[in-house]
Amino acid sequence: MAKAKHRAGAASNRVAIVIMAAGKGTRLKSKLPKVLHEVGGKSLLAHVVVSAAQIVPASDIFAIVGHEAYLVRKALDKTGINFVHQQPQQGTGHALMVARNALKPYDTVVVLSGDAPMIQPATIRRLLDFHLAHAPAMTILSANLHDPTGYGRVLRRGKSAQVQAIVEEKSASPAQKLINEINSGFYAFSVPQLQQHIDRLQNNNPHGEFYLTDMAGVFQKAKLPVLATEAENPHEILGGNTRAELVQIDREMRLAKCLALMAEGVTIFSPQSCVIDSDVVVGSDTVIEPFVQLLGDTKIGSNCRVRSYSIVENSRIADRVTIRPGSLIEDSIVQANAILGPYTHLRPGSDIGEGAHIGNFVEVKKTRIGKGSKANHLTYLGDAEIGEGVNIGAGTITCNYDGSAKHETIIEDGVFIGSDSTLVAPIRIGPNAYVGAASCITDDVPQGALALGRARQTLKKGWVAARKKSRNAASKPAGA
Ligand code: UD1
Ligand code: MG
Numbered sequence: 001m002a003k004a005k006h007r008a009g010a011a012s013n014r015v016a017i018v019i020m021a022a023g024k025g026t027r028l029k030s031k032l033p034k035v036l037h038e039v040g041g042k043s044l045l046a047h048v049v050v051s052a053a054q055i056v057p058a059s060d061i062f063a064i065v066g067h068e069a070y071l072v073r074k075a076l077d078k079t080g081i082n083f084v085h086q087q088p089q090q091g092t093g094h095a096l097m098v099a100r101n102a103l104k105p106y107d108t109v110v111v112l113s114g115d116a117p118m119i120q121p122a123t124i125r126r127l128l129d130f131h132l133a134h135a136p137a138m139t140i141l142s143a144n145l146h147d148p149t150g151y152g153r154v155l156r157r158g159k160s161a162q163v164q165a166i167v168e169e170k171s172a173s174p175a176q177k178l179i180n181e182i183n184s185g186f187y188a189f190s191v192p193q194l195q196q197h198i199d200r201l202q203n204n205n206p207h208g209e210f211y212l213t214d215m216a217g218v219f220q221k222a223k224l225p226v227l228a229t230e231a232e233n234p235h236e237i238l239g240g241n242t243r244a245e246l247v248q249i250d251r252e253m254r255l256a257k258c259l260a261l262m263a264e265g266v267t268i269f270s271p272q273s274c275v276i277d278s279d280v281v282v283g284s285d286t287v288i289e290p291f292v293q294l295l296g297d298t299k300i301g302s303n304c305r306v307r308s309y310s311i312v313e314n315s316r317i318a319d320r321v322t323i324r325p326g327s328l329i330e331d332s333i334v335q336a337n338a339i340l341g342p343y344t345h346l347r348p349g350s351d352i353g354e355g356a357h358i359g360n361f362v363e364v365k366k367t368r369i370g371k372g373s374k375a376n377h378l379t380y381l382g383d384a385e386i387g388e389g390v391n392i393g394a395g396t397i398t399c400n401y402d403g404s405a406k407h408e409t410i411i412e413d414g415v416f417i418g419s420d421s422t423l424v425a426p427i428r429i430g431p432n433a434y435v436g437a438a439s440c441i442t443d444d445v446p447q448g449a450l451a452l453g454r455a456r457q458t459l460k461k462g463w464v465a466a467r468k469k470s471r472n473a474a475s476k477p478a479g480a
Helices: 044-052 069-079 092-098 122-133 191-200 210-221 243-263 461-473
Strands: 016-018 059-067 080-086 106-111 138-144 153-156 163-168 181-190 226-230 293-295 311-313 328-330 343-344 357-365 374-382 385-386 397-399 409-411 422-424 427-429
Touching: 016 044, 016 092, 044 059, 044 069, 044 106, 044 409, 059 069, 059 092, 069 080, 092 191, 092 210, 092 427, 106 122, 106 191, 106 311, 122 138, 122 181, 122 226, 138 163, 138 210, 163 210, 163 226, 181 210, 181 427, 191 210, 210 226
Parallel strands: 016 059, 016 106, 059 080, 138 226, 293 311, 311 328, 328 343, 343 357, 357 374, 374 397, 385 409, 397 422, 409 427
Antiparallel strands: 106 181, 138 181, 153 163, 153 181
16 A cells, blocks of 8 residues: 555655544543444544555554543553553644654644544545645535534635634634535644644633634735545544444444445345444345344455354354354354354354354354254363264263363264263364263273273063053042
């Protein structure tokens, strides 16, 4: 993507992106900082960083952090972006004041809001290109909203692109509140002009904060041009300031994800009922039934069917896999043509081989199951290594835990484990061996052997009739 990034293409105009993310998010009434709240399976800020990193290298991205800065830094540490501390948080204008040193080497800065995660790279690029083409002191990305309540309003000079000021909802007059063109909270600035004039911001407003929005008025007074360019898709500017807004963004993001997957050839019968995180990948001709959740770092192959009420989290599912209803798959791998469920639980570290069948109420943990093996009913397989062509009978349990440590069960190729067997680990069942039903196996079984670990059956012929007779005799009243 390097050729798309600005620094490479415009050495004479060094571009930085600042993401404002220091606020507490009072309106969310949460201990977690606002920008770490999640939509589409990822934090608000992580979404913004992903889009910003399509425009400039991570080393030119600066997140302004303050409230619970440690948590925010930790969550975004791997992205390689820079962090600037704003302590205390005295408003969006103040956020840019503290970034003064960081911005010195740059000519242009694009400012994004860490709480508006729908912003797309193409929109950032359009804002930047507009700003570079017209070279004003400040360019505002605006949007026309049917309901502009809560947003700052853009006051234009007549019908021109020139902006007079931005007025916040709280300070707006009734006439100004009728303006539908709002401030998205995304801007581009000339860095030298911003640095020269930012100290003119005042905090004489209802919140006692330095508003970055007031830079429009400041530049206006200094006779420097301020422009606004309208976003093509107003949805991209939605901010997650309240729980209701977060839920709305989450819904829109997930619907957009489903539509994108459908465009790639995936059938999703009821997108509104599915929860699919933004990083999930699904191959073409896969069918996703209603009420399915695909979460985190999950990849699903082609021609799979994920049936209703199944949840797949951080897992790799190969091609032509069927996941029957009600299955839960966590941090696991499933190879091609396998069939899971209904009601299969794969716990972390499971690896299900090609064409294997794992059925009803089977729990698998940290276990590898070989090609074509079957465990179809009511079974627990934990810390086990199971070969190819193995048949695990209904109700089989690997006893992997002795109360203090976990032990391994090894079942080699071609083994048949009879129903209701308990395999007390550590234990090894050699190739092609048989374990008789209802056995409790405590010692290794060599290749090709039959192991029986249960009491021999005894038969008492005529026992039922004999008992009936003796009971009848005992219940007869005395002297009758
Ligand atoms: C802001 C704009 C408003 C615009 C709206 C769009 C101001 C004064 N108002 O309002 O015109 O319509 O965005 O969503 O800018 N932040 C800091 N440091 C601070 C304060 C805030 O980094 O001291 C960060 C927040 O974490 C947040 C972002 O700046 O990510 C925006 O702040 P927020 O309080 O959400 O501003 P809005 O009320 O949404
Ligand atoms: Mg906001």
